[in-house]
Every structure is written in structure tokens, then in C-alpha cells.
Amino acid sequence: MNTVVLKFGGSSVADNIKLNIVAKKIISLKQEAKNVVVVVSAQGKTTDKLIKEAQELSAIPEEREMDMLLSTGEQITASKLSILLNRKGYPAISLTGWQAGIRTNGVHRSAKIEQIYIDRMEKELEKGNIIIVAGFQGVDENEDITTLGRGGSDTTAVALQVALKAEKCYIFSDVDGIYSADPNMITMTKKLDEISFDEMQEISDAGAKVLHNRCIQLGKRFHCDIVAKSTFSEGSGTKICEKIESTQIKSITKNEKLVMITMKKEQNISEKELYDIYETLLQHNILLESFEKEENRITFRAEKAEQNKVQELLDRKYPDYQIMQEEFVKLSIVGYGVIQDNKVLSQTIAILKKHNIEIMDIYLTQAQIQILAKEIKKEVIEELHQKLINFSTI
Numbered sequence: 001m002n003t004v005v006l007k008f009g010g011s012s013v014a015d016n017i018k019l020n021i022v023a024k025k026i027i028s029l030k031q032e033a034k035n036v037v038v039v040v041s042a043q044g045k046t047t048d049k050l051i052k053e054a055q056e057l058s059a060i061p062e063e064r065e066m067d068m069l070l071s072t073g074e075q076i077t078a079s080k081l082s083i084l085l086n087r088k089g090y091p092a093i094s095l096t097g098w099q100a101g102i103r104t105n106g107v108h109r110s111a112k113i114e115q116i117y118i119d120r121m122e123k124e125l126e127k128g129n130i131i132i133v134a135g136f137q138g139v140d141e142n143e144d145i146t147t148l149g150r151g152g153s154d155t156t157a158v159a160l161q162v163a164l165k166a167e168k169c170y171i172f173s174d175v176d177g178i179y180s181a182d183p184n185m186i187t188m189t190k191k192l193d194e195i196s197f198d199e200m201q202e203i204s205d206a207g208a209k210v211l212h213n214r215c216i217q218l219g220k221r222f223h224c225d226i227v228a229k230s231t232f233s234e235g236s237g238t239k240i241c242e243k244i245e246s247t248q249i250k251s252i253t254k255n256e257k258l259v260m261i262t263m264k265k266e267q268n269i270s271e272k273e274l275y276d277i278y279e280t281l282l283q284h285n286i287l288l289e290s291f292e293k294e295e296n297r298i299t300f301r302a303e304k305a306e307q308n309k310v311q312e313l314l315d316r317k318y319p320d321y322q323i324m325q326e327e328f329v330k331l332s333i334v335g336y337g338v339i340q341d342n343k344v345l346s347q348t349i350a351i352l353k354k355h356n357i358e359i360m361d362i363y364l365t366q367a368q369i370q371i372l373a374k375e376i377k378k379e380v381i382e383e384l385h386q387k388l389i390n391f392s393t394i
């Protein structure tokens, strides 16, 4: 029998009313005589709340304990959904990551899935059960609970699709697919019917938290298409698949959640110190976007959410350094078209120049132009979107 994997994000399972909507979707697929495996996120903002509460107890809580804590969010959703489906007469069973056979490495808070032992899931499917797996978690070789990084339930879903050789994987959320820009910011956004894995990866790296970037890597590697859809409407969503290169610009994203951190001291910084700082940041799972050293200063980009953690850590470990933080924005223009024609870059630069945007840096990647600046106002992005996407002629 064909298997489908469905993943429901935090806003889709936020309360009992929404759980009922989700249950209906699951039941309708089950009625098509399919094996149904569901992956769930924590309800609403549960994970944020748990992180905040832990940080009130300790500024730098142990990563292992954080995983123990954060994994509970998904377990609550899984058991509630299973209770509901059973009551509606559809046999279901909830499983933790460990019970579902998800083995990861031991890197707490950003663990990678190494192996999935599917025996238990196969048994449950044979019994006719709908399986509800707590997303975002696994267990390492010491049997300690690990989590896969923020937004990691998407990766659980695609990994299960690969392991179970499922015919489809639907990622349900409160938006009906992938858009050319954030509809909350830009007026005339387009919903994309299809997008390639590479372009989706660039959008995700640009900071749009639409899909966990590791789930896109998995989909590409194992040739598993992913469909992003809405829980609350019937649209066809966006298919993320292997696509022949097209010259269109697909999306414009602005990421405001970054800070540039500078560490400065009187004397020159030795190589040994540099390695030490780098290792310290990595050990604390601080996502570094770039790391540069110039005589007596080091700069790197980090997530704004980690701003306080980084400050605290550096102040404590490196008291002879002065630490400075500066907020900035990253604009990403994504689509294979960016590297096929200089016109996109010159049009972009012309618009930024017209608005007197002070550019800090420009990077070009396979399918992306990335621009760093102190600030880029909404109207500038609106104009770029209008010119590069709505009236794209390349």
C-alpha cells in the first residue's frame, strides 16, 4: 500500500480547533486506503516559550538539557492528535523520535539524522495504525534525546519519506506554498507552482523560514519531491522538485534577523587565539555566517536571536576584548536568472543607488545575489520585486 508522509507545523496544530482540522485532513487521506505517517511540530509558540523559560533559569543552559526540554513540545502535539484520531474511530499511535527509530549524531540542538530503523513503524502500519511522529527529535548513541535545529520537523518528515519510500511528502503550514516575497511586506507577490531544490535552498539560506534547509538537501539527494501546502485551504501549493534551469527570478527575501559582531583588542590577535574563539563559538552552536580577522579585530555575522548568548559568552571568556554589535539586513534575490544575465544585477544596483542605499557587501552564488546593507526600506524591496519579478523580461 502506498505511504504518504504529512507534516503539520506549529500554527496548524496550535489548539484543539486546529487539531480537528488537521485530523480531518489525515482521515481523508487514510480513506484513500493509504498508509499515513504524520509528523508534527510543537503547538504554536511552545518551543520559543520553553527556550525563554530555560533562559530565565540560566543564560547558557546545557545543550543536552535543552534537548530534553524542547523535545517535549512535539510529544504533546503527537499524543493529543493521536487521542483525537482514536476517538474519531481511526486507530492511531504516537511515537517519539526514539520510538520511530530516528538515530542522530550527538550534536545537541542541531543533530543530524544518521539512520532510521523502520521496523516499529512498519509494524504499526501493518496493524492499520496512523502513525504520529514527534518531529524535530531523535536519539544519539548514548540514548540521549537530541533535536535537529529550529524548524527541524520538516527534516524529520522528508527523512521519513526517504526511509519509508513514501510516494509523497506534504508539508502543511498556514501559507499555501512558497511566494516570490513575504506577502506581509510586498503587495503583489506571486505564489510559485514549482521551484527547484537549488532555488529553494537559496531562499531558505537567505533566512526565509519557509522550510528547514536540511529537508531540501535531503529531497534533492534522494530525489523526493516535497509539496508545501496550506492546512486551511485547498490550493495545490508549491512543488519543490528537480527542475530544468529557468531564467526567471523566483524570490526576493529580506532577512533582518542578523547582527555583525566585532571583537577588538589592543594587541594583534594570534592564530592560536583565533582558533580558540572560533572553536568556542562552534561548541556553543552559534551559527556563523562569515568569520574574518584583521590584525586586532575579528568580525562575524550571527543570528539576532543569539545576540545575548554571544555577548555573555564572549564577555566571560575573553574579557580583554571589546565586543561591538551592529544590526544589518541581508537582501537575497533568488533564481537561476541572476547568474545568466548581468541585467538583474545592474537593475538591482540602479534601484539601490536611486534610494541611496549604503551597500556593505555583495555576494553572488549559483542562483542568488546577496546584498548586505545597514537598512533597506520596504518601498525599495517593493520596487525591486516589481521590476525583477512582476515584469521580468529576461
Ligand code: ASP
Residues within 6 Å of the ligand: 009, 010, 041, 042, 047, 048, 073, 135, 136, 149, 150, 151, 152, 153, 154
Ligand atoms: N518546534 C520546533 C521549532 O519551533 C521544530 C519545528 O517546529 O519544526 O523550531
Ligand code: MG
Residues within 6 Å of the ligand: 009, 151, 154, 209, 210, 211, 212
Ligand atoms: Mg517550520
